[in-house]
Amino acid sequence: MSDTGLNEEQIDGENYSFKVGERLRLVRRQKRMSLQEVEAESTHEFKASVLGAYERGERAISVPRLSRLAHFYEVPVGQLLPRGDGVTEDSAMSLDQQVTIDLDRLARVPGAEAAVLGRFLAMIQAQRREFNGSSLTIRRDDLRTIACILDTGIDEIADRLDELGVRLGA
Numbered sequence: 538m539s540d541t542g543l544n545e546e547q548i549d550g551e552n553y554s555f556k557v558g559e560r561l562r563l564v565r566r567q568k569r570m571s572l573q574e575v576e577a578e579s580t581h582e583f584k585a586s587v588l589g590a591y592e593r594g595e596r597a598i599s600v601p602r603l604s605r606l607a608h609f610y611e612v613p614v615g616q617l618l619p620r621g622d623g624v625t626e627d628s629a630m631s632l633d634q635q636v637t638i639d640l641d642r643l644a645r646v647p648g649a650e651a652a653v654l655g656r657f658l659a660m661i662q663a664q665r666r667e668f669n670g671s672s673l674t675i676r677r678d679d680l681r682t683i684a685c686i687l688d689t690g691i692d693e694i695a696d697r698l699d700e701l702g703v704r705l706g707a
Contacts, residue, residue, distance in 0.1 A: 555594030556619035562592040564610050564617060567674045579609055611666065636675045636695055637705040646701055654686050672705055
């Protein structure tokens with residue numbers, strides 16, 4: 538640690554650009570969009586090649602541009618920034634291992650547990666203003682609540698959702 542309280546990783550602009558890029562890619566994939574689709578739907582404001590360079594960490598994105606991209610994706614700007622939550626790549630829920638729930642399948646699962654989970658996910662959709670209807674990608678912060686609803690540990694959440702037949706990509 539330096540006198541400022543920042544470690545080298547926090548100061549390293551290249552590493553930070555890479556982490557921002559990971560977040561940009563994650564959000565784009567959650568929206569189920571290709572780089573080309575973003576370019577087309579943004580009426581070429583976000584070129585696929587430039588957005589790809591941002592996602593690979595090869596190019597830094599300005600704050601105003603990041604804000605416009607967040608608006609385009611309909612997410613808070615903070616959602617596009619790396620989280621300082623201490624989660625490592627080795628943890629059970631790394632950025633590459635997101636949990637996405639098939640809401641249509643969940644609606645057909647009988648029982649109180651599935652009904653409570655459905656109500657919780659509907660609340661998340663309303664908070665995010667995300668109504669694509671058929672699926673919902675769960676953020677790390679919400680996994681603890683889902684683990685409680687399903688009476689399981691955070692490390693077993695994916696397996697429990699698979700048992701219910703509601704996790705996409707299983």
